[in-house]
Amino acid sequence: MARENLPATIADPSAKEQQSPSQSDVKRRSFLKGLGVVGAALSTGSLLATTAEGQPRGSIITVGDVSILRFLAAAEILETDLWQQYNEFGGIQDSEVPGGSGSRLYTKALEVLDGDMPQYIHDNTEDEMTHELFINAYLMSKGAEPVNLDQFRTLPSSQATGAQQIGRLTNLMQLSVDTTWFTRYRSRTGNPDLGDTFPQAIPSIAMGQHPAIPRTDDDVQPDPSKPHHISDLTQAIANTAGFHFATIEQGGTSLYAMLAQRATSLEVLRIVLSIGGTEICHFQTWSDKAGNAPTLSVVDPVTGLTVTFPDLNSPPLDGEDFQTNLIMPEPTAFLNRKLPACSIIRPTKTKGAAMGALKALTDDGLFIGQSPAFFKFMRTLAIEADLAVRQ
Ligand SMILES: [Fe+2]
Numbered sequence: 001m002a003r004e005n006l007p008a009t010i011a012d013p014s015a016k017e018q019q020s021p022s023q024s025d026v027k028r029r030s031f032l033k034g035l036g037v038v039g040a041a042l043s044t045g046s047l048l049a050t051t052a053e054g055q056p057r058g059s060i061i062t063v064g065d066v067s068i069l070r071f072l073a074a075a076e077i078l079e080t081d082l083w084q085q086y087n088e089f090g091g092i093q094d095s096e097v098p099g100g101s102g103s104r105l106y107t108k109a110l111e112v113l114d115g116d117m118p119q120y121i122h123d124n125t126e127d128e129m130t131h132e133l134f135i136n137a138y139l140m141s142k143g144a145e146p147v148n149l150d151q152f153r154t155l156p157s158s159q160a161t162g163a164q165q166i167g168r169l170t171n172l173m174q175l176s177v178d179t180t181w182f183t184r185y186r187s188r189t190g191n192p193d194l195g196d197t198f199p200q201a202i203p204s205i206a207m208g209q210h211p212a213i214p215r216t217d218d219d220v221q222p223d224p225s226k227p228h229h230i231s232d233l234t235q236a237i238a239n240t241a242g243f244h245f246a247t248i249e250q251g252g253t254s255l256y257a258m259l260a261q262r263a264t265s266l267e268v269l270r271i272v273l274s275i276g277g278t279e280i281c282h283f284q285t286w287s288d289k290a291g292n293a294p295t296l297s298v299v300d301p302v303t304g305l306t307v308t309f310p311d312l313n314s315p316p317l318d319g320e321d322f323q324t325n326l327i328m329p330e331p332t333a334f335l336n337r338k339l340p341a342c343s344i345i346r347p348t349k350t351k352g353a354a355m356g357a358l359k360a361l362t363d364d365g366l367f368i369g370q371s372p373a374f375f376k377f378m379r380t381l382a383i384e385a386d387l388a389v390r391q
């Protein structure tokens with residue numbers, strides 16, 4: 001392989017640097033440096049085309065690999081932040097996932113979807129913490145710069161009993177929850193990678209701004225006329241959370257599959273496939289639970305908006321695209337409509353994956369109240385990840 005065609009790489013720090021970088025490496029480095037984020041990662045001096053020659057492919061990571069992992073590290077930090085908030089109210093607060101003291105009626109409302117919801121919320125939260133810590137530790141082990149979003153922990157905590165009063169990265173109180181994953185995964189013909197679009201399962205939470213955690217104790221007042229004294233408002237908030245859980249995790253499911261296609265190092269590919277696999281486990285679980293959300297319609301007294309959870313198994317919604325127990329991906333078109341239908345995760349097209357994920361999270365309202373500096377930082381990470389090319 002001609003030297004100028006070799007990938008820009010970050011070798012294992014233990015590897016000896018032997019020669020200076022090629023022209024193309026220098027160009028790539030200064031371009032990335034111009035974006036101002038991976039400077040430290042690139043200043044290791046071990047981005048040497050020649051270093052790559054003597055090493056097994058699996059142990060070398062490229063600038064593109066670093067960019068992919070840095071975007072994923074940021075995504076995992078954001079996931080941890082939002083799951084932590086859910087756990088403080090509705091999960092199990094223990095030494096594995098500390099913080100918060102629980103909200104009794106909100107937790108009971110979540111348990112209407114499944115009695116094990118507190119355990120599942122706890123475990124999803126712990127998983128995200130380990131994803132974040134692992135990816136950052138791996139980056140450092142390769143001499144690359146980890147991601148830290150602490151300066152952006154500026155959003156207020158919920159004022160309801162149960163939450164810690166700390167700065168947050170994400171806002172779970174003004175969500176517009178995209179519920180098209182529900183119909184997308186049930187469609188036997190549609191695939192977003194082939195240009196298809198899908199109806200919302202719960203249109204009323206996809207429009208406007210809705211809480212998925214109690215905002216104040218007013219949101220969790222007991223209603224003695226209801227089973228377990230769970231008010232319709234509290235149940236609507238828990239139902240919204242139930243759908244949002246799956247919205248988040250199907251996003252992770254697609255994101256990892258999309259970015260894996262552009263990893264160069266086999267070890268980075270292994271990391272992306274292995275962590276991505278747990279995002280799929282999460283999505284599968286939440287996909288099942290969301291369908292158990294009880295039907296109701298209630299006016300949120302804070303927003304004035306009506307929130308409606310329809311019966312997805314009755315007319316006019318009955319049919320496979322809404323049937324709640326169709327929790328496994330229905331076979332659908334994949335790659336080319338001339339090929340046979342296949343049960344797959346979707347979408348998986350890799351182009352613009354990171355920016356698409358950032359846009360989806362932003363459109364969900366997850367970052368309402370965040371600073372321009374936060375969006376600039378996240379956009380830069382996404383642009384760099386989307387420039388990564390498999391070498
Ligand atoms: Fe994760």
Ligand SMILES: [Fe+2]
Pocket residue numbers: 079128248249252279282
């Ligand atoms: Fe996740």
